[in-house]
Structure formats: structure tokens, C-alpha cells
Amino acid sequence: ADLATLDTLDSRDYRCGLAEVVKYAAIGNRPFFEWLDAHAGAFERFLLFVDEFDPHEPFDTPEPWAGKYDPQWEGPHLVWPPYMQGAVAQGVLDARQARQLRSCYGAKLSMIDHWFGRVLDAMDRHALWDDTLFIVCTDHGHYLGEKDIWGKPAVPVFNPLGHIPLLVHHPEVAPGARSALSTGVDLFATIAEVFGVEVRQRTHGVSLLPVLRGQAAQVRDHVLTGVWGREVCLVTPRHKYVRAPAAANAPLSMLSNRWSTMPTIVMDRDLALPLPDGRAFLDRMPGSEVPVIHQPYAAGDAVPFWARARFGGNHVYDLDADPAEEANLAGTAVEEALAGKLRAVLAQMGVPQAQFARLGL
Known part of the structure; x- marks a missing residue:
């Protein structure tokens, strides 16, 4: 197989059974180290961004990776987890199948490590560590059975999904950890x-250079995370506050000037976002004069499945005392204080008033 094979592949779930050379780990990392070999030293400065799609479903790898962590498994490998909470409890998976799914995920991680290692080798070959900022980041985690949650279903953002790796090499900073x-x-x-x-x-970003250089312990006192159409999550150094919609998950809207790249045309309609219709109007995002299309949604609209799912109320966790997020402190004075903090943060950002109404703030 060669990279030209990819011309015929147009969706993430068509890559089962392919040779390793056309897996995402290879097609993402191989041009990376080949570019470094060809151009290292040719520019005074450069920015090279590589989008490594894996690890992602399907957890399909060729040998020797496929059987690396579960060599006793017989039959087709389980490469796609059910998107649900309670898969084992409800009999969708048994314990043996759960182990197989995790082993296939681990196999894909090992294949990625192999190809990513070749990128690090190229950094070594060209002595790029001496003057290059190197960042390894990701967008989200993946549930592999924690709290019997699998995939990325319609649940709050617990740590396996939201507490993600960030590795940074700075040539002027000694190795170490930051909290x-x-x-x-x-x-x-x-x-x-x-x-x-x-x-x-x-923008809403804050430079991390003071933290990297040891000049500051923190550069922000909170972060926000969440999924469109679901809860809004406030994280402080000690607490996590997951604020659910107050009632009917309304009013709900999408504001974007990139509708051509939105997931409006996908094979699985449960993942699709409806196209703008006669209710849409021009609007502005907070802090920007660039016009966007503001599309309101109402009950009965075919929004993605996670925005139609039920909500389990608010969640509050003391991350110092309860890192596994087991003891929900919702309804206590801690929640009252965090609700005030979330309200202030959203107001400072200038979010639309409809968001306060949706969240009951």
C-alpha cells in the first residue's frame, strides 16, 4: 500500500484492515520527520503543525501491534466501543470484551509511539532541541470503562475525557512537571x-511561558470546557463544577461563519447539525465584529444526539479530596460559590444572555 490509497478514503471509519503505512499514525508522522530531514536549518524560524488523528476509533492495527496486549483473544478484534454509560452493567459488553477493547486501544497507542519516535529521532539528527519549542497536545480523552462509560457518550466531562496530556519542550527550560x-x-x-x-x-488564551520558566505557579484561576448543547464545566485548581441546563436545554443556538465545514452532512444523522434555515440571522460573536450566522434551535429539531439526551443535574467535585469524582457536592455551599464564579466568568466573556437562561444562571 502507499499514501495514494488515501485518495479513496473519505471517512474515519473506512480504515479498518489497512496496512500500517496508511494508518493515521504513519500518514501523520511520516511527512513530519521527512519535512524535518529535508528542511531543518533552511529557515530562520518555522511553525510546523501536525494533526495526528489517532488514537481514534477504530482501534484497528496490523500485527505486530494488534495482538500485543491480548494475544489470547480469538476472533475479530473489537475496535469500536459502544457509546454509552453502563455497557458492562447492562450486558452490552462482558468483562472479557472490555479487556479486549482496552488492549486494542493500547495497541494503537504503541503503534503511534513507534511512528512518533521517528519524529523524535529526526529532532535528534538535526539538533533541533537546542532552539525549537516542541509541543505535544490533544483535544480530549476517551472513556474506556471508567465509571462504566465507553466512547464519548452524552455524559458530563469527567477527568478521563477532560484532563488531557500536555508535553512541552522549551530549549531554555529544564525538564520538570507543572501543576x-x-x-x-x-x-x-x-x-x-x-x-x-x-x-x-x-482571544481567551493566556501564554504559558511564565509557568514553563518557573516565573509563576499559575497564569489563570479557572478553565472552561464542555460540549456544545450540553453542560458547561468550570474547573479551578481545586474544584470542578458541571452546570447542566436548567430545564429543556433551551434556548439553544449555534453561531458560526464556517457552516461549510460544520458537521451538517454526515452518514450518521445522530451526529449531524441541521443546516441554517429561515430562523437564522446575522449576529456577532462576543468581542468580534466579524459577522456570523446565528441559528436558533427548538424542541423537535434534529440536533446531534448528545444535545437531545437527558441531563443528570449539576455536579461538583473536590478534585483534591476526590480525584476519582465520586462524591457529588451539588446543592452545598460549595456549589453556590462556584455558580457565582461561573456566572462572573461568563459575563466577563460576554456570552449571549441566552446562555445564562439555558443554564439557569
Whole structure:
């Protein structure tokens, strides 16, 4: 097989059974180290961004990876988990199948490590560690049975999904660990500062360079996370507050100027976002003069499954005392304080008033 094979592949779930050379781990990392080999030293400065899609379903790998962690398994490998909470409790998976799914995920991680290692080898070959900022990040985690949750179903953002790895090499910083809060938009602010770029637009990111250099323990006192159409999650150094919609998950809207790239045309209609219709109008995102299409939704609209699912109320966790997020402190004075904090954070960001109404704030 060769990379031209990818011309015929147009969706994430068509790649089962392919040779390793056309797996995402290879097609993401091979051009990475080949570019470094060809161009290292050719530029005074450069920004190279590689989107490594794996690890992602299907957890399908060729040998020797496929049987690496479960060599006794017989039959087709289980490469796609059910998207649900309670899969084992409800008999959708048994304990043996759960182990097989996790082993296939681990096999894919090992295959990725192999190809990513070749990127690190290229960094070594060209002595790029001496003057290169190198960041390894991700967008979200994956449930593999924690709390009997599998995949990415319609549940709150617990730590397996939301507490994600961030590895940063800075040539002027000694190796070590940091416990500072950070979120994805901070990487933009960090890279902008490294390159000396003045950011013209309003953004929500904060540069992490003071934390990396040991000049500050924290650069922010909270982060926000969540999934469109579901809960809004506030994380502080000590607590996590998951605020669910107050009643009927309304009013609910999507604001975007990139509808051509939104998931409006997908094979699985449970994942699709309806196209704008006669209710849509031009609007502005908070802090921006760029017009966007504001599409309101109402009960009965075919929004993605996670926005139609039931909500289990608010969640509050003391992450210091309860890192496994087992003891829900909702309804206590802790929640009252965090609700006030969330309200203030959203107001500072200038979120639409409809969001306060949706969340009962």
C-alpha cells in the first residue's frame, strides 16, 4: 500500500484492515520527520503543525501491534466501543470484551509511539532541541470503562475525557512537571509570544511561558470546557463544577461563519447539525465584529444526539479530596460559590444572555 490509497478514503471509519503505512499514525508522522530531514536549518524560524488523528476509533492495527496486549483473544478484534454509560452493567459488553477493547486501544497507542519516535529521532539528527519549542497536545480523552462509560457518550466531562496530556519542550527550560491550569487556547497565546506576534483579535488564551520558566505557579484561576448543547464545566485548581441546563436545554443556538465545514452532512444523522434555515440571522460573536450566522434551535429539531439526551443535574467535585469524582457536592455551599464564579466568568466573556437562561444562571 502507499499514501495514494488515501485518495479513496473519505471517512474515519473506512480504515479498518489497512496496512500500517496508511494508518493515521504513519500518514501523520511520516511527512513530519521527512519535512524535518529535508528542511531543518533552511529557515530562520518555522511553525510546523501536525494533526495526528489517532488514537481514534477504530482501534484497528496490523500485527505486530494488534495482538500485543491480548494475544489470547480469538476472533475479530473489537475496535469500536459502544457509546454509552453502563455497557458492562447492562450486558452490552462482558468483562472479557472490555479487556479486549482496552488492549486494542493500547495497541494503537504503541503503534503511534513507534511512528512518533521517528519524529523524535529526526529532532535528534538535526539538533533541533537546542532552539525549537516542541509541543505535544490533544483535544480530549476517551472513556474506556471508567465509571462504566465507553466512547464519548452524552455524559458530563469527567477527568478521563477532560484532563488531557500536555508535553512541552522549551530549549531554555529544564525538564520538570507543572501543576498549572491550562487549556487549548493557551497554546495559541504561547506560540504568539514565542514568535513575538501581536494578536489583533480578542482571544481567551493566556501564554504559558511564565509557568514553563518557573516565573509563576499559575497564569489563570479557572478553565472552561464542555460540549456544545450540553453542560458547561468550570474547573479551578481545586474544584470542578458541571452546570447542566436548567430545564429543556433551551434556548439553544449555534453561531458560526464556517457552516461549510460544520458537521451538517454526515452518514450518521445522530451526529449531524441541521443546516441554517429561515430562523437564522446575522449576529456577532462576543468581542468580534466579524459577522456570523446565528441559528436558533427548538424542541423537535434534529440536533446531534448528545444535545437531545437527558441531563443528570449539576455536579461538583473536590478534585483534591476526590480525584476519582465520586462524591457529588451539588446543592452545598460549595456549589453556590462556584455558580457565582461561573456566572462572573461568563459575563466577563460576554456570552449571549441566552446562555445564562439555558443554564439557569
